Amino acid sequence: MTERVLILGGRGRIGSSVAQDIATHTQAQITITGRSPDTGKDASSFLGKQVQFLVLDLAEVDKLEKAIANSDLVIHCAGPFHYRDTNVLETCIAQGVNYVDVSDHRSYTSKALNCHEKASAAGVTAIINTGIFPGISNSMVREGVEQFDKPEKIHLSYLVSGSGGAGVTVMRTTFLGLQHPFEAWIRGKWQLVNPYSDREIINFPSPYGRSGVYWFDMPETFTLPHAFPSVKTVITKFGSIPDFYNHLTWIAAHVFPKWLMQRRYMIEFLSHVSHFMTDVTNGFTGIGVAVRSEVEGIKNGKTAIYCSTVVYENTAVASGIGTGTIAQLLLEGKLNKPGVWPVEEALSTDLFIQAIQSRGMKIEQDWL
Incomplete structure (x- = not known):
């Protein structure tokens, strides 16, 4: 069956870069969301038939829960995360759906990490702070x-x-x-x-x-x-x-x-x-x-x-690569670690290097 990926805030610069990476490296069916119909008019034109658009405001709880229930992976790109609660993450845990985000603020990270035990018990792998x-x-x-x-x-x-x-x-x-x-x-x-x-x-x-x-x-x-x-x-x-x-x-x-x-x-x-x-x-x-x-x-x-x-x-594209690699590994079953984890505790170096190299990104290393 085709994997289904939901990208919240997927029409923004970061979200669309994530969608582009996933569309390039997987066969997943991608749904990107935005609060206005106007933001989704050209979604398929710039990302192809793999991508569809859904009008969704995170405040629409029932609609959000339905969208998550119909997904195999949810990627949260709707920042700024200074203002966000963990409702999306907790809904994913309740629905048994794996979760990734591009969060970049310690207040949100702290709240997300508090959901670790719940995610672990539910068998949900949640990787936070992905991107560049x-x-x-x-x-x-x-x-x-x-x-x-x-x-x-x-x-x-x-x-x-x-x-x-x-x-x-x-x-x-x-x-x-x-x-x-x-x-x-x-x-x-x-x-x-x-x-x-x-x-x-x-x-x-x-x-x-x-x-x-x-x-x-x-x-x-x-x-x-x-x-x-x-x-x-x-x-x-x-x-x-x-x-x-x-x-x-x-x-x-x-x-x-x-x-x-x-x-x-x-x-x-x-x-x-x-x-x-x-x-x-x-x-x-x-x-x-x-x-x-x-x-x-x-x-x-x-x-x-x-x-x-x-x-x-x-x-922005580099951020898409960082998040897209995590998404690909989750979809392929190569990354399975129930709980809520920052990237450094979830992703092995071998998998990281393989995924980055497959995208033509080169990391230089040296002893000083």
């Missing part, structure tokens, strides 16, 4: 950690050119991440860190080179210490190209009044203005992404550093 970062980045860390007798420090750096090919929702996620200090695992203790602080110059692969990155609140900041208990420090930093976007974001994080940055209308205003600006600059910056994972630890009795990097020309 978090997602592919987490698997790069796992591969690095496995090189050591005792991994001790993880340093993740992310760089996005312009809009990254994503929509306004990703801009919202960036500004929402500037609202509050967050806890990071540093030298074996949870310590508060200010968002977009402690600028650091990182040497990324060509064409980016040396670029600035800043502390940014990501789910892997707290899921990686849980996955790898011997690690005493986990750093997650993010930056933009061109560099003046970093300075504008720094101003939003440190100069604008906190009460103002916590107002939804301000987030909407900044998100739309930023997206307009990147539409202008995308032409000369591109919309690519670079991820650099550096793991430090003890190997053969000596301290060593293992670095892996990946560069891709379209951030």
Whole structure:
């Protein structure tokens, strides 16, 4: 029988990239959703006959439950996840349907992980935080950690050119991440860190080179210490190209009044203005992404550093690859781990490397 995949928010930039990857690498019948009929008019034209469109608002509980019950796999791409509850995940668990999402905020990740026992008892495999970062980045860390007798420090750096090919929702996620200090695992203790602080110059692969990155609140900041208990420090930093976007974001994080940055209308205003600006600059910056994972630890009795990097020309497409690989492995029965898991605890390095290589994405590795 043909597998049926439901992609919530599938008409957005990230969701449509996920749909494209699944349509390319599986024979699944895909249903993408959106709140307006207008968003689905050209769904089949850009994704083919494998894809159909369903008008669905997540607030329509009965309709949502029916759509999930008629699916073999649900992929949640309807962000920002700062605002989301776990109703979709819990409905999947109740219906016995496997679940994947592109969540990227610790509040949602924490709520999702609280459903672990229910999912395990129901035999449902739920993989959260898939995409490029978090997602592919987490698997790069796992591969690095496995090189050591005792991994001790993880340093993740992310760089996005312009809009990254994503929509306004990703801009919202960036500004929402500037609202509050967050806890990071540093030298074996949870310590508060200010968002977009402690600028650091990182040497990324060509064409980016040396670029600035800043502390940014990501789910892997707290899921990686849980996955790898011997690690005493986990750093997650993010930056933009061109560099003046970093300075504008720094101003939003440190100069604008906190009460103002916590107002939804301000987030909407900044998100739309930023997206307009990147539409202008995308032409000369591109919309690519670079991820650099550096793991430090003890190997053969000596301290060593293992670095892996990946560069891709379209951030949204890279996110689609990260999520699409997980979906393909679930549909093929190669990934079966009941419970709720972040990527680094669910996906083996062998499966990760095979899936990424099949899509022409190359990860460079080196000892420093």
